[in-house]
Amino acid sequence: MDEPSSTPVEMTETSSLIASDRVEGTKVFGRDGQKIGSVHNFMVNKRSGQVAYVVISTGGFLGLGQAYHPLPWSIFSYDEQQGGYAVNVDKRMLDGAPSFRPDNAPVFDDAYGRRISDYFAATS
Amino acid sequence: MDEPSSTPVEMTETSSLIASDRVEGTKVFGRDGQKIGSVHNFMVNKRSGQVAYVVISTGGFLGLGQAYHPLPWSIFSYDEQQGGYAVNVDKRMLDGAPSFRPDNAPVFDDAYGRRISDYFAATS
Numbered sequence: 165m166d167e168p169s170s171t172p173v174e175m176t177e178t179s180s181l182i183a184s185d186r187v188e189g190t191k192v193f194g195r196d197g198q199k200i201g202s203v204h205n206f207m208v209n210k211r212s213g214q215v216a217y218v219v220i221s222t223g224g225f226l227g228l229g230q231a232y233h234p235l236p237w238s239i240f241s242y243d244e245q246q247g248g249y250a251v252n253v254d255k256r257m258l259d260g261a262p263s264f265r266p267d268n269a270p271v272f273d274d275a276y277g278r279r280i281s282d283y284f285a286a287t288s
Numbered sequence: 289m290d291e292p293s294s295t296p297v298e299m300t301e302t303s304s305l306i307a308s309d310r311v312e313g314t315k316v317f318g319r320d321g322q323k324i325g326s327v328h329n330f331m332v333n334k335r336s337g338q339v340a341y342v343v344i345s346t347g348g349f350l351g352l353g354q355a356y357h358p359l360p361w362s363i364f365s366y367d368e369q370q371g372g373y374a375v376n377v378d379k380r381m382l383d384g385a386p387s388f389r390p391d392n393a394p395v396f397d398d399a400y401g402r403r404i405s406d407y408f409a410a411t412s
Binding site for chain 1: 304305306307308309310311312329330331332333334335337338339340341343361364365366396398401
């Protein structure tokens with residue numbers, strides 16, 4: 165019992181797997197290596213089981229002023245050292261990207277997905 | 289507002305995507321079409337973003353007597369009609385499969401993954 169923890173880490177995260185109920189809060193680092201947000205959730209294709217988008221949470225405190233930004237999975241790479249994800253995106257790009265407030269969720273259909281993918285196409 | 293709901297369904301589930309924080313509770317149907325359990329979580333490869341295993345929850349009430357069974361993603365198919373997953377597994381096979389109690393989680397390493405995949409290899 166080196167680290168106090170209320171959750172059994174063994175079943176939720178290993179070197180290669182992460183449980184879907186544990187992805188929230190995973191740090192996301194931007195182009196300059198600084199944290200630009202944290203994972204809110206993964207949007208998973210129900211049939212293929214492939215993560216299509218990562219919704220990251222930025223700013224805000226206790227939900228106030230918080231914004232969600234969906235980013236394509238294809239621009240994410242896992243950074244073992246930092247224990248989080250790296251994306252080749254800076255804060256300005258993120259500010260101009262599609263986003264929504266927690267109380268104003270979009271319909272996550274194909275058209276919305278294309279809008280996200282098109283916006284970030286230049287960064288991948 | 290046809291359906292009362294406290295969560296914005298639009299952002300969490302569409303015809304092709306499901307949010308990682310909404311997979312829990314998705315029904316899983318067995319070989320005979322009867323419900324054999326429900327999704328507890330997805331175990332996702334952190335690097336590829338591909339779901340590797342689905343941990344399904346069976347039996348129990350309010351957590352009592354509940355067992356978790358990890359099944360390989362490869363044996364799952366999405367059943368649009370039923371709004372859940374179908375697996376070619378019956379209750380007897382599930383009873384003999386690797387399982388764990390909520391308070392006795394295994395280390396989800398490669399060896400454990402192979403044990404699961406080997407057990408279910410005959411069903412895919």
